[in-house]
Amino acid sequence: MGFQEPKLDTSPNVSDEVRRTTCYMCACRCGINVHLKSGRVSYIEGNRRHPVNRGVLCAKGASGIMQVTAPSRLRAPLKRVGPRGSGAFEEISWEEAFEIAVGWLKPLRDDAPERLAFFTGRDQSQSFTSFWAQGFGTPNYAAHGGFCSVNMAAGGIYTMGGAFWEFGQPDWDRAKLFVLFGVAEDHDSNPIKIGIGKLKARGARVIGVNPIRTGYNGVADDWYGITPGTDGLLILSLVHEILKAGKIDLDYLARFTNAPCLVDGTEGPGKGLLLRDGDGKLLVIDRATGKPAPFDQQGVRPDLGAVHDGHRTVFQHLAERYLADDYAPEAVAERTGIPAARIKGLAAEIAHAAFDAPVVLDRAWTDFRGDRHEKMVGRPVAFHAMRGISAHSNGFQTARALHLLQILIGSVETPGGFRFKPPYPKPIEAHPTPHCDCVPGKPLGGPHLGFVRGPEHLALKPDGSPARIDKGFSWENPMSAHGLMHMVIPNAHAGDPYKIDTLLLYMANMSWNSSMNTRSVMEMLTERDEAGEYKIPRIIYSDAYASEMVAYADLVLPDTTYLERHDCISLLDRPICEAEAAADAIRWPVIEPDREVRGFQSVLVELANRLKLPGFVDEEGRAKYRDYADYMVNHERRPGVGPLMGWRGNGDQTGRGPVNPDQLQRYIDNGGFHVAHVPEEAQFYKPWNAAYQDWAVSLGFYDKPQPYLFTLWSEPLQRFRLAAEGHGMRQPPEHLRQRLKETMDPLPMWYEPFGESAGDAYPVHALTQRPMAMYHSWGSQNAWLRQIHGHNPLYVPTKIWESCGFSEGDWARVTSPSGEITVPVAHMAALNENTIWTWNAIGKRKGAWALDPEAPEATKGFLLNHLIHELLPEKGDGLRWSNSDPITGQAAWFDLRVRVEKADPPGEAQPAFPNLVSPVPQARRNRP
Amino acid sequence: MTALPPPSAKKLGLVIDLDTCVGCHACVTACKGWNDQGYGVPLSDQNAYGSEPSGTFLNRVHSYEVQPEQGPAQIINFPRSCLHCENAPCVTVCPTGASYKRAEDGIVLVNEDACIGCGLCAWACPYGARELDQAAGVMKKCTLCVDRIYNENLPEEDRQPACVRTCPAGARHFGDLGDPESAVSKLVAERGGYDLMPEMETKPVNKYLPPRPKGKAEEIDVLAPLLDVKATGFAGWLDRILEKL
Amino acid sequence: MHPAPSVIVFTVLSGAGFGLLAFLGLGAVAVTGWAALLLWGLGYALAGIGLLASAFHLGNPQRALRAFTQWRTSWLSREAWAAVVSLALLAPVALAAVFGAEPPAALGVLGALSCLVTIAATSMIYTQLKTIPRWNFWTTPALFMGFALAAGAMLSGRAVLAALLCLALGLLLVAAFRLGDGRFAAVGASLGSATGLGSVGSVRQFAPAHTGSNYLLREMIHDVGRKHAARLRMIAVVAAGLLPAVILLVLPASVATVALAALVHLAGAFAARWLFFAEAEHVVGLYYGRR
Ligand SMILES: Nc1nc2c(c(=O)[nH]1)N[C@H]1C(S)=C(S)[C@@H](COP(=O)(O)OP(=O)(O)OC[C@H]3O[C@@H](n4cnc5c(=O)[nH]c(N)nc54)[C@H](O)[C@@H]3O)O[C@H]1N2
Ligand SMILES: Nc1nc2c(c(=O)[nH]1)N[C@H]1C(S)=C(S)[C@@H](COP(=O)(O)OP(=O)(O)OC[C@H]3O[C@@H](n4cnc5c(=O)[nH]c(N)nc54)[C@H](O)[C@@H]3O)O[C@H]1N2
Ligand code: SF4
Ligand code: SF4
Ligand code: SF4
Ligand code: SF4
Ligand code: SF4
Ligand SMILES: [Mo]
Numbered sequence A: 001m002g003f004q005e006p007k008l009d010t011s012p013n014v015s016d017e018v019r020r021t022t023c024y025m026c027a028c029r030c031g032i033n034v035h036l037k038s039g040r041v042s043y044i045e046g047n048r049r050h051p052v053n054r055g056v057l058c059a060k061g062a063s064g065i066m067q068v069t070a071p072s073r074l075r076a077p078l079k080r081v082g083p084r085g086s087g088a089f090e091e092i093s094w095e096e097a098f099e100i101a102v103g104w105l106k107p108l109r110d111d112a113p114e115r116l117a118f119f120t121g122r123d124q125s126q127s128f129t130s131f132w133a134q135g136f137g138t139p140n141y142a143a144h145g146g147f148c149s150v151n152m153a154a155g156g157i158y159t160m161g162g163a164f165w166e167f168g169q170p171d172w173d174r175a176k177l178f179v180l181f182g183v184a185e186d187h188d189s190n191p192i193k194i195g196i197g198k199l200k201a202r203g204a205r206v207i208g209v210n211p212i213r214t215g216y217n218g219v220a221d222d223w224y225g226i227t228p229g230t231d232g233l234l235i236l237s238l239v240h241e242i243l244k245a246g247k248i249d250l251d252y253l254a255r256f257t258n259a260p261c262l263v264d265g266t267e268g269p270g271k272g273l274l275l276r277d278g279d280g281k282l283l284v285i286d287r288a289t290g291k292p293a294p295f296d297q298q299g300v301r302p303d304l305g306a307v308h309d310g311h312r313t314v315f316q317h318l319a320e321r322y323l324a325d326d327y328a329p330e331a332v333a334e335r336t337g338i339p340a341a342r343i344k345g346l347a348a349e350i351a352h353a354a355f356d357a358p359v360v361l362d363r364a365w366t367d368f369r370g371d372r373h374e375k376m377v378g379r380p381v382a383f384h385a386m387r388g389i390s391a392h393s394n395g396f397q398t399a400r401a402l403h404l405l406q407i408l409i410g411s412v413e414t415p416g417g418f419r420f421k422p423p424y425p426k427p428i429e430a431h432p433t434p435h436c437d438c439v440p441g442k443p444l445g446g447p448h449l450g451f452v453r454g455p456e457h458l459a460l461k462p463d464g465s466p467a468r469i470d471k472g473f474s475w476e477n478p479m480s481a482h483g484l485m486h487m488v489i490p491n492a493h494a495g496d497p498y499k500i501d502t503l504l505l506y507m508a509n510m511s512w513n514s515s516m517n518t519r520s521v522m523e524m525l526t527e528r529d530e531a532g533e534y535k536i537p538r539i540i541y542s543d544a545y546a547s548e549m550v551a552y553a554d555l556v557l558p559d560t561t562y563l564e565r566h567d568c569i570s571l572l573d574r575p576i577c578e579a580e581a582a583a584d585a586i587r588w589p590v591i592e593p594d595r596e597v598r599g600f601q602s603v604l605v606e607l608a609n610r611l612k613l614p615g616f617v618d619e620e621g622r623a624k625y626r627d628y629a630d631y632m633v634n635h636e637r638r639p640g641v642g643p644l645m646g647w648r649g650n651g652d653q654t655g656r657g658p659v660n661p662d663q664l665q666r667y668i669d670n671g672g673f674h675v676a677h678v679p680e681e682a683q684f685y686k687p688w689n690a691a692y693q694d695w696a697v698s699l700g701f702y703d704k705p706q707p708y709l710f711t712l713w714s715e716p717l718q719r720f721r722l723a724a725e726g727h728g729m730r731q732p733p734e735h736l737r738q739r740l741k742e743t744m745d746p747l748p749m750w751y752e753p754f755g756e757s758a759g760d761a762y763p764v765h766a767l768t769q770r771p772m773a774m775y776h777s778w779g780s781q782n783a784w785l786r787q788i789h790g791h792n793p794l795y796v797p798t799k800i801w802e803s804c805g806f807s808e809g810d811w812a813r814v815t816s817p818s819g820e821i822t823v824p825v826a827h828m829a830a831l832n833e834n835t836i837w838t839w840n841a842i843g844k845r846k847g848a849w850a851l852d853p854e855a856p857e858a859t860k861g862f863l864l865n866h867l868i869h870e871l872l873p874e875k876g877d878g879l880r881w882s883n884s885d886p887i888t889g890q891a892a893w894f895d896l897r898v899r900v901e902k903a904d905p906p907g908e909a910q911p912a913f914p915n916l917v918s919p920v921p922q923a924r925r926n927r928p
Numbered sequence B: 001m002t003a004l005p006p007p008s009a010k011k012l013g014l015v016i017d018l019d020t021c022v023g024c025h026a027c028v029t030a031c032k033g034w035n036d037q038g039y040g041v042p043l044s045d046q047n048a049y050g051s052e053p054s055g056t057f058l059n060r061v062h063s064y065e066v067q068p069e070q071g072p073a074q075i076i077n078f079p080r081s082c083l084h085c086e087n088a089p090c091v092t093v094c095p096t097g098a099s100y101k102r103a104e105d106g107i108v109l110v111n112e113d114a115c116i117g118c119g120l121c122a123w124a125c126p127y128g129a130r131e132l133d134q135a136a137g138v139m140k141k142c143t144l145c146v147d148r149i150y151n152e153n154l155p156e157e158d159r160q161p162a163c164v165r166t167c168p169a170g171a172r173h174f175g176d177l178g179d180p181e182s183a184v185s186k187l188v189a190e191r192g193g194y195d196l197m198p199e200m201e202t203k204p205v206n207k208y209l210p211p212r213p214k215g216k217a218e219e220i221d222v223l224a225p226l227l228d229v230k231a232t233g234f235a236g237w238l239d240r241i242l243e244k245l
Numbered sequence C: 001m002h003p004a005p006s007v008i009v010f011t012v013l014s015g016a017g018f019g020l021l022a023f024l025g026l027g028a029v030a031v032t033g034w035a036a037l038l039l040w041g042l043g044y045a046l047a048g049i050g051l052l053a054s055a056f057h058l059g060n061p062q063r064a065l066r067a068f069t070q071w072r073t074s075w076l077s078r079e080a081w082a083a084v085v086s087l088a089l090l091a092p093v094a095l096a097a098v099f100g101a102e103p104p105a106a107l108g109v110l111g112a113l114s115c116l117v118t119i120a121a122t123s124m125i126y127t128q129l130k131t132i133p134r135w136n137f138w139t140t141p142a143l144f145m146g147f148a149l150a151a152g153a154m155l156s157g158r159a160v161l162a163a164l165l166c167l168a169l170g171l172l173l174v175a176a177f178r179l180g181d182g183r184f185a186a187v188g189a190s191l192g193s194a195t196g197l198g199s200v201g202s203v204r205q206f207a208p209a210h211t212g213s214n215y216l217l218r219e220m221i222h223d224v225g226r227k228h229a230a231r232l233r234m235i236a237v238v239a240a241g242l243l244p245a246v247i248l249l250v251l252p253a254s255v256a257t258v259a260l261a262a263l264v265h266l267a268g269a270f271a272a273r274w275l276f277f278a279e280a281e282h283v284v285g286l287y288y289g290r291r
Helices: A061-068 A094-111 A126-136 A150-160 A189-202 A215-219 A231-244 A250-256 A314-323 A329-336 A340-356 A395-408 A485-494 A518-526 A600-611 A628-634 A663-669 A690-699 A715-724 A734-743 A754-758 A798-803 B026-037 B120-124 B162-166 B183-191 B229-243 C005-025 C033-056 C061-068 C075-098 C105-127 C139-155 C159-187 C191-195 C215-219 C226-250 C255-278 C283-288
Strands: A017-022 A031-037 A040-046 A078-080 A089-091 A116-120 A168-170 A177-181 A205-209 A222-224 A283-285 A292-294 A311-313 A359-361 A376-378 A381-385 A418-420 A502-506 A538-542 A567-569 A581-587 A673-677 A764-769 A794-797 A811-816 A819-828 A835-839 A897-903 B012-017 B060-067 B074-080 B099-101 B108-110 B130-132 B139-141 B172-176 B207-209 C202-207
Touching: A017 A581, A040 A061, A040 B026, A040 B162, A061 B026, A078 A094, A094 A116, A094 A502, A094 A538, A094 A600, A116 A126, A116 A485, A126 A600, A150 A395, A168 A189, A168 A381, A177 A189, A177 A340, A189 A205, A189 A215, A205 A215, A205 A340, A215 B074, A231 A314, A231 A329, A231 A340, A231 A395, A250 A395, A311 A314, A314 B229, A329 A340, A340 A381, A381 A395, A381 A418, A485 A502, A485 A518, A567 A628, A581 A663, A600 A628, A628 A663, A663 A673, A715 A734, A754 A897, A794 A798, A794 A811, A798 A819, B012 B183, B026 B060, B026 B162, B108 B139, B120 B130, B120 C215, B130 C215, B162 B172, B172 B183, B183 B207, C005 C033, C005 C075, C005 C105, C005 C139, C005 C255, C033 C061, C033 C075, C033 C139, C061 C075, C075 C105, C105 C139, C139 C159, C139 C226, C139 C255, C159 C226, C159 C255, C191 C202, C191 C283, C215 C283, C226 C255
Parallel strands: A116 A502, A177 A205, A177 A381, A205 A222, A502 A538, A764 A835, A794 A819, B012 B207
Antiparallel strands: A017 A031, A031 A040, A078 A089, A168 A418, A283 A292, A359 A376, A567 A581, A581 A673, A764 A897, A794 A835, A811 A819, A811 A897, B012 B172, B060 B074, B060 C202, B099 B108, B130 B139
16 A cells, blocks of 8 residues: 655645734733734734844743633623622623722822822833823822832933843844843843844853853853842952953043042032032043043043042042952852852953953944044943842842943943943933822822932922832832832831822732732731721722732723734833834734723723823813824824824824824834834944934934933932931931931942841742743733743752752742741752742732632742742831832842741642632633 | 655754753744644643643753753753654654655654554654644644745745744754755754764754853953052052053 | 553453464364354454454544555554454354354464464564663563463463463563663663763753643653552562463363453453553653653
């Protein structure tokens, strides 16, 4: 019997139609081609022309189809019918939902707008949601940045006018050495992978500094398994070494940073501030004349070594500080867990790559002083960092230390180093300051969030108490540029600083993986006062899925999935730009929802119209926008500047221009995004490059050129320190003076993370990492992804594995000062010997996400969050000290200290919680 | 017949770079997504939202820990799919002829219409490259995206496997390993690409590129102190460094 | 490997059936009428039930006929042919016996040979698999043949021969267990060679490719507890080999004795076959950090 190869159709039709939009299984926002067969999504692939992902997709993006068909999708607005937290709901109509919401919100707006707190989680429309909150008039608005990575953002912006991730990127095409601090995945998920791939293909060297050697750190050519919370020390020791050897870029420092600026040395309220001329311009000493001159005068050659009337330059202050023995590798080796010889080796690698093999581009450019440079000379050492340094209580200063190192070797905005993405760089001066002027019935005077320059910008009431429910911009965390999402529920529950009425939450799973101290948060959400009313009286929540948080809402506004709505990824908040291009993007409904769900932004527009919020209605109270799509096109922040930069006016204007009714179609035709390339001569030295500055103005990033100097010495920090020393009108409370003096150092410094106060009883560091194939809580409803990560073991290093006598299949009891969990363990050798870790947010509450109550996510999966408290352990002073960075309020997730013991395997991971009643029907067993 | 065809000149396959694979599983779900709607029956999932989810995948990514004699342990991610063996035992064991190796390019495929789902080919494969779909009862395996790589409905640049197209790190390469001049063959030669389990004598077409040696860089001595800061004091250091400007 | 009941029933019963048919074909017992119907019927039934059981292991049994196509390369295909040919060749012999006609002797011998070929082909399905070193060894065809012959001899009432075959089978089992334990190592496959990372250092699984289950884990990767295995091995050797031999040699020859011995033997055969699968370590287990 013969056999012939069967006839094979090697050219099947892939689909009936392709619609191009933007992915949203994470904040990376890749371009996707959505294939449709008979009107249903059949396949999703990356869009090759998209600036973010250039065709590739990650595991989450490539399984988006499972997200859009997930059984956990909410189906209609929900009204709570059982006790809060039980999960018992009744489906209601949208009209009823709007009536309930307006019934709650209208009186608040009229009488006490601050009694509404509006906080958003994975929000990609912050310029819109904050605009709404401004219109409402509450000071209580923020997105999730405060518990996420504000240290990184603020550390970068206060130091160099931009930070890693969405503000900038390594020069993947030219770097010869890439050093990665504390990153497992980051938001720039695909670009980092593409970048690492490029480095590897070129044979460039990659170094990972991380207690855990997985993922990027796994492919790194060398690994520094640092002790958590000590990166600042390591970095400043590297600074010590390169200073000692003179391997720094003096010319760069003199021209582009405040290193040559003069620090006021006179005792008094001006001490430690920088000298300025009559126009308020920073002064430097010109080497040619030896005389003071404004920093931006043409031809000035600032002198790093000057002393003027006893005032020394920033450069001298910093060199003196870091040359001290405290920062010698030998002095920091034990604390950091990195031997002195290794630290010296790393410093040598950095110096070698930066100075022995510079990248020189034959591109002339003109700086802001009018001086012309024939070449662009780069220091091809790129750094990147994220929450490994950010999520510690010393993260802000650590981020500053890292930027100091980058700047000292001249690798910021030079070829081969770190490059900003438009609309960054942006000096502090170009950012707003926070607003908290709350008047019933009136909008807020300006944006809620911003960058304080000193105590005068704090969000305080006249009596000095915090004006915001999260205590953002208070003396407890003065520079909390993103607010403190993690403190909202505890503060609202405690009525500290005041009580609120309604908590409006969007896209944040606050009763589970996104909270510290999860069990107590659930209690806070359900606790009643003497009168029997919930301590947080009303909770409105928008989610697209049956998450754990849904169970704690009184009113649920069901959102669509990402393929069913309009979204705007705007230059007004967090665009998708690249170093060589400004870019923004949209999502649009590539399929219609088959349920009674609505895009949350459109719901907000409708609420604004019914509440007649300023900005949303005209003088007669008539709605200006029908829905979010209408807003995206027709809203103007400043004349000619709207949410979308592309195809303005007649379609031929970019950045600035009149409204174009055809704009969305143009985006759709182009694959959902718009790109504006940075001219070649403007691609580096952006903060000082006249061509870049002009281009930025033309696109509407700002209205006039804003060149500035990098802030090695930070005056805002010094102003808070001066206040703590007793200068100025606004004075901190006594109990905070000492801490402010210590931490508000104008030069980057390191102090012990607050978590260390747990003491010797908790000798082990405990961390989480993002799994590349899961996005927080919401990947587990994805039938494909949950087969990859259905539960999470606790990884234990060899030393602890052996001393506890663990073997495969064992369980451990892990105890922190605030809690205890009992969970499965696994062994890992490629791990800092004092650190344990697990994947973040795999553990699920029983009954949530339309999963079977016996799902492994609920029985074996677990959250480390039960061990992390939003407050530090009691100090006996009767005060509540938040587990946050004292400067920015960043949640210190990674300060956690624990102890580990072997435990008898319980039936399931502990703590276990009662089953939630699912607001959606249980899933079908099999697929398809 | 299920006898193997004479070795083809063209040997299409994948080259997987273990030095670059970050273990992101993108290739896993991209493969599932493409093949769920493409060649043959969908890749089903059982108990998909339940207590023991299980499903058919054609490509999986493992993580191993390697402890070298010197230096700290390393984590290496390891994608695993059909290697399109030249000497494919999965083909010759098949009683129905459903499993076959294409004469023109060496791709090993299953003709699902003829497959009785006996599982023997999966038993014969050393690499776990075949999974019997529980819903359809037919054998599934990597098709090397035969319905993409020749697909005239796709733009030229997209005529490559879904997993290769999606791999963010660029750790997967597709090409003709029978042509010594092809990019993939050169890569294999340059980087010492190797076969998995050669003792099984399957002669895989796919090759793996080993991780590059890890550890500290060659001794670089660029950090000789400018001068002894202790001896000269800070002022001396400052003078010396500013001379360099 | 997963000890699937369908495959165990298939190999044990069809082995016994074709063993019995082989003996009957060779004219081991001269029976006619009802007795012939019973004996031949038993042979056909065992073989038939076995073959039928094997279909339960198929994902698409309705296409089972296709399994006849690849006899040139596939042992499974050859087995299918051999089985059908055996049953066909022996059918006239059986009918003749039942109806008291003269059985065509040549056909009987041919049929018996074909039965042996069937058994060999069945065993080769397993023996050919390099991926399972324990099977990929001379002990596999020897065992399959041993089981078939012992059962055939027993069921056809050749007590002494059956007893001797059982004893030999016992020895063979011991040898197969012993030698089998060293096979995996002898082949040399390791996680190091499976990943090629052995040259970097010693390799262990860090995280599985998926926390969920899959076909491979269910089908190829089966852990039997050591204690469990030791006990079952003992049972297999005793029940399949020693005990039936003793029964046949010690108890008076009768149908009851044969039946008792056969039942004990079959129980042993099931135990041995369960172990045959359960203990068979597929090299793919290496990728999952298991053997
Ligand atoms: N232990 C530990 N805990 C941590 C961290 C850590 O590192 N370790 N990291 C912290 C950090 S940085 C962050 S950012 C937080 C993340 O915390 P969250 O922002 O809370 O992230 P998710 O868990 O993804 O929750 C987002 C919610 O949005 C819902 N959602 C998804 N898509 C949509 C949609 O289209 N519309 C609407 N309306 N809702 C949708 C999801 O169902 C989910 O309920 O976790 C924090 N928690
Ligand atoms: N796939 C996926 N992508 C995501 C997310 C997701 O859930 N899934 N979440 C998104 C969100 S909200 C965020 S905030 C980002 C966060 O992205 P990442 O910044 O990558 O955050 P984590 O995964 O928390 O990883 C923190 C890393 O820091 C290391 N680390 C912890 N402490 C220290 C330390 O003291 N020093 C050093 N050097 N390293 C340390 C940890 O080992 C870990 O590798 O990811 C975003 N991208
Ligand atoms: S990184 Fe992945 S999940 Fe995030 S937007 Fe891109 S493809 Fe989507
Ligand atoms: S997509 Fe690429 S980097 Fe990611 S796991 Fe697959 S091969 Fe590795
Ligand atoms: S890898 Fe396995 S399935 Fe693929 S050709 Fe080789 S033996 Fe066959
Ligand atoms: S499962 Fe299908 S392809 Fe595999 S050997 Fe059996 S019939 Fe052939
Ligand atoms: S080549 Fe195609 S079928 Fe094979 S693993 Fe890659 S995506 Fe899957
Ligand atoms: Mo985050």
